[in-house]
Amino acid sequence: MIALQEVCKFYDDLKAVDHLSLEVAEGEICVLLGKSGCGKSTTLKMINRLIPSTSGQIKVNGKNVEDYVVENLRRSIGYVVQSIGLFPYMTVEHNISLVPQMLKWDKKKTRARVEELLELVGLDVDLYIHKYPGELSGGEAQRVGVARALAADPPIILMDEPFGAVDPINRTRLQKEFVRIQKQLHKTVVFVTHDIEEALKIGDKIGIMDKGVLQNFAPPEKIMSGGNQAFVRDFLGEDYFLKILSRFPIADYLVSFSAPVTDYKLCLPAASNLQNALAMMVSQGEMKTAVQGENGTMLGEINLDTVLRVLKRSE
Ligand SMILES: Nc1ncnc2c1ncn2[C@@H]1O[C@H](COP(=O)(O)OP(=O)(O)O)[C@@H](O)[C@H]1O
Numbered sequence: 001m002i003a004l005q006e007v008c009k010f011y012d013d014l015k016a017v018d019h020l021s022l023e024v025a026e027g028e029i030c031v032l033l034g035k036s037g038c039g040k041s042t043t044l045k046m047i048n049r050l051i052p053s054t055s056g057q058i059k060v061n062g063k064n065v066e067d068y069v070v071e072n073l074r075r076s077i078g079y080v081v082q083s084i085g086l087f088p089y090m091t092v093e094h095n096i097s098l099v100p101q102m103l104k105w106d107k108k109k110t111r112a113r114v115e116e117l118l119e120l121v122g123l124d125v126d127l128y129i130h131k132y133p134g135e136l137s138g139g140e141a142q143r144v145g146v147a148r149a150l151a152a153d154p155p156i157i158l159m160d161e162p163f164g165a166v167d168p169i170n171r172t173r174l175q176k177e178f179v180r181i182q183k184q185l186h187k188t189v190v191f192v193t194h195d196i197e198e199a200l201k202i203g204d205k206i207g208i209m210d211k212g213v214l215q216n217f218a219p220p221e222k223i224m225s226g227g228n229q230a231f232v233r234d235f236l237g238e239d240y241f242l243k244i245l246s247r248f249p250i251a252d253y254l255v256s257f258s259a260p261v262t263d264y265k266l267c268l269p270a271a272s273n274l275q276n277a278l279a280m281m282v283s284q285g286e287m288k289t290a291v292q293g294e295n296g297t298m299l300g301e302i303n304l305d306t307v308l309r310v311l312k313r314s315e
């Protein structure tokens with residue numbers, strides 16, 4: 001869907017992006033992760049041709065981006081940024097309708113789409129449709145920004161630190177909602193962030209960048225091995241192994257009870273993840289916990305061995 005091959009962007013002597021190659025498959029979220037100034041935004045902007053590359057090839061749907069009429073390319077790519085945000089003198093409805101209007105959709109279809117998108121991003125239609133950006137909180141404005149990028153249903157979305165200006169609680173909420181929306185929409189996404197936990201929560205694959213160079217590109221479970229390991233390990237930190245456990249649902253690792261059910265001191269709901277299980281076992285000094293389904297049935301156990309085995313596989 002998106003393929004970068006040996007892409008470079010040089011500003012005089014500065015190598016903002018240096019021989020970067022990666023592929024993002026259809027329906028996949030690729031997170032570009034790295035410190036400020038490592039070339040994440042530059043990479044994103046070369047994909048929708050806001051910036052020309054110095055050399056290398058960028059293909060979208062098998063076609064070189066330079067061979068597209070630029071308007072057509074941008075129309076198939078939604079773009080969400082933190083700071084450019086919404087037009088302040090336009091209502092939420094008007095902001096979201098911009099691209100549909102450009103595409104000359106009729107009023108009824110446009111209005112229906114706006115309502116559908118507001119619902120999708122979790123904003124009450126009647127309450128928000130006529131508001132102005134100045135009347136929205138940071139989190140609400142970002143939701144409208146996401147709705148606007150989705151308006152014409154582009155297959156590709158580029159997101160540049162979209163939740164960066166939002167407070168931690170709303171940020172976590174937006175991340176969860178984004179994952180939920182993506183499960184429904186299956187967009188091809190390139191998501192830029194400097195936040196390791198955000199990358200972990202959202203990415204199907206993570207590309208770690210440093211000084212314009214891709215240091216490793218892999219699923220979060222595999223990112224600690226391969227690539228420039230020394231850099232990657234130092235950047236992610238040893239506690240990455242603990243963070244990664246949040247990606248493993250308990251339900252996938254259940255084993256049958258090794259003792260009578262009444263012997264278990266701990267019990268976790270089946271919707272938890274291995275990080276919850278480890279935290280609970282460590283804090284209570286237990287080697288295992290029982291797991292209970294939504295309807296109250298006891299399903300089996302999670303034990304320390306399982307968690308350690310999963311961690312070993314991630315290494
Ligand atoms: N228009 C420009 N002219 C010169 N240098 C630039 C320009 N835009 C970005 N840079 C430099 O390129 C590097 C990468 O920038 P950027 O892609 O914005 O980083 P990130 O998004 O990872 O924070 C930085 O060193 C930045 O200062």
Ligand SMILES: [Mg+2]
Nearest residue numbers: 037040041042
């Ligand atoms: Mg940036």
